[in-house]
Amino acid sequence: MLTAEFWADWWRNFEALILPSIFSTIRMTLASVVFGIIFGSILAFFLVKHNPKGLKPRPTAYKIMSFCVNSIRSFPILILIVAISPLTRIVMGTTIGETAAIFPLTIAAIPFVGRVIENALIEVDPQLIEAARSFGVSDNRIIVQVMFREALPAIVNGCTLSAISFLVCTTIAGAVGAGGLGAIALTYGYQNFNNSILYTCVIIIFLLVLLVQTIGNIIYKKLK
Amino acid sequence: MIQVTNLYKSFGELKVLEDISLHIKKGEIYGLIGRSGVGKSTLLRCINGLESYDAGSMLVDGREVKAMNQKELLAFRKNIGFIFQQFSLLNRMDVYNNVAFPMRSWKYDKKTIDRKVKELLELVGLSDKIHARPSELSGGQKQRVAIARALSLDPAILLCDEATSSLDPKTAYSFTDLLDKINKEMGITIVVVTHQMAILRRICQNITILQEGKVAVTGSVEDIFLKQHPALVELIGQQNIDLSQDGITIKVVISKENSQTPVLTQMVRDLNIDFVISGGAMEKFRDHTMGSILINLREQDLVKATQYLDAKHIPWYRMSPQEPQTAEVSVC
Numbered sequence: 001m002l003t004a005e006f007w008a009d010w011w012r013n014f015e016a017l018i019l020p021s022i023f024s025t026i027r028m029t030l031a032s033v034v035f036g037i038i039f040g041s042i043l044a045f046f047l048v049k050h051n052p053k054g055l056k057p058r059p060t061a062y063k064i065m066s067f068c069v070n071s072i073r074s075f076p077i078l079i080l081i082v083a084i085s086p087l088t089r090i091v092m093g094t095t096i097g098e099t100a101a102i103f104p105l106t107i108a109a110i111p112f113v114g115r116v117i118e119n120a121l122i123e124v125d126p127q128l129i130e131a132a133r134s135f136g137v138s139d140n141r142i143i144v145q146v147m148f149r150e151a152l153p154a155i156v157n158g159c160t161l162s163a164i165s166f167l168v169c170t171t172i173a174g175a176v177g178a179g180g181l182g183a184i185a186l187t188y189g190y191q192n193f194n195n196s197i198l199y200t201c202v203i204i205i206f207l208l209v210l211l212v213q214t215i216g217n218i219i220y221k222k223l224k
Numbered sequence: 225m226i227q228v229t230n231l232y233k234s235f236g237e238l239k240v241l242e243d244i245s246l247h248i249k250k251g252e253i254y255g256l257i258g259r260s261g262v263g264k265s266t267l268l269r270c271i272n273g274l275e276s277y278d279a280g281s282m283l284v285d286g287r288e289v290k291a292m293n294q295k296e297l298l299a300f301r302k303n304i305g306f307i308f309q310q311f312s313l314l315n316r317m318d319v320y321n322n323v324a325f326p327m328r329s330w331k332y333d334k335k336t337i338d339r340k341v342k343e344l345l346e347l348v349g350l351s352d353k354i355h356a357r358p359s360e361l362s363g364g365q366k367q368r369v370a371i372a373r374a375l376s377l378d379p380a381i382l383l384c385d386e387a388t389s390s391l392d393p394k395t396a397y398s399f400t401d402l403l404d405k406i407n408k409e410m411g412i413t414i415v416v417v418t419h420q421m422a423i424l425r426r427i428c429q430n431i432t433i434l435q436e437g438k439v440a441v442t443g444s445v446e447d448i449f450l451k452q453h454p455a456l457v458e459l460i461g462q463q464n465i466d467l468s469q470d471g472i473t474i475k476v477v478i479s480k481e482n483s484q485t486p487v488l489t490q491m492v493r494d495l496n497i498d499f500v501i502s503g504g505a506m507e508k509f510r511d512h513t514m515g516s517i518l519i520n521l522r523e524q525d526l527v528k529a530t531q532y533l534d535a536k537h538i539p540w541y542r543m544s545p546q547e548p549q550t551a552e553v554s555v556c
Binding site: 125128130132134135136152 | 272274297298299300301302304305306308310312314315316317325326329330373377383
């Protein structure tokens, strides 16, 4: 089975299909996670600030934000991509391909990362916050300079978790025209009965997950 | 400096502070003592506005704390240092940055920050730990960093919330010595909340004992000790002394005025009586020693002896053997 012909065939597929899709997957993951972290941090900032037990309690605002977060998070990613495709078309101009997929993935990533960061921030020792308040530090500064700073290792852990989760999501998005490793594995591997492509993709996704986790662990250790 | 009048505060149904009135003078070390959960920490947090109050007045430097808006409150808190039981240091910053943190928030310039941090660490004796992480420090050292941080904004008032409770007695004493030094050298008014009587006795001039959210007694440390106020007895408990069933045991208080005169031996000679010494304790105060001696007299000598003591203005108390001995003796 593992003849020279097999390997020649495998290499052709790898070069033409899999290799570009690896970069496509990485780009989609990076984009959704980076946007997720940026906007998720902002979301977490307000969630923590206006939490009923937070620095500036605004229960109604918190409930609305929390409701939105929960609603978006309750969509399975596949359904979300399809459901918001009209919006995707308006914003990105298309609903097919890598660029189009980044939009729904980011929409899904923001509340996910937001919650993850919020949870990390809540774990910060309330005495540290009280101490900062006792020096007359403003609420916004406390959140940024005390909470975010102290929770950074936990936030990094959460972001690693999110990155892996969204790496997996991009492959699911492949089923509805996003491209990337998921699309290759499904169309050229599964539907074409080409096991070599299917399992090559599986192994590469596995390696990517491993890579993200390792990088996350290294940063976590550095910060701790 | 701090004038509290008829202050009330409750958390929902729970009344935490009821009708609290007290006055803390500028430049003194004031003690608030009571069992856990009597509201002393809450009262302390009302002083710098970390907690608000429901009714009454809290005047600090002539200003009503509750009436301040957010911005005024921040500037007001800048003037009040706060030290916590659990030190509350930022674990991901080194000692230098921890002390610099409040000054950075108030946008002090770099040179001032650098100078002040070094000065303060010198003061608290931690110059060699300037780049250590809090996790590398002992409890006593962490609390010293917390003091340096609390002093970084040149506060007029320093509030200490159970600052010695997680330190061992020896470290706690060196900490109180430091507070004493800060008080004397910088003239900072210090308010100490604690459940450790020994700490108060060492540094405070005036104290208030809180019981279930109310002021049980307020006055000078010596006075409260001298008169053996019931709230004090309730707080520190009776020491476990076997009171003899025969005769009568009285407690003679040795105060600042009479600690240098041989009162009891004179009394023995003058009255020609005998007694048994059944116990005693000497306590070190801020600048002097005070204590008490338990003597067991025959019943027929009691009147003679007490009249003698009264004539010499020596306080005494009759000990009743049936008194409950549920002593939760604090670190003395």
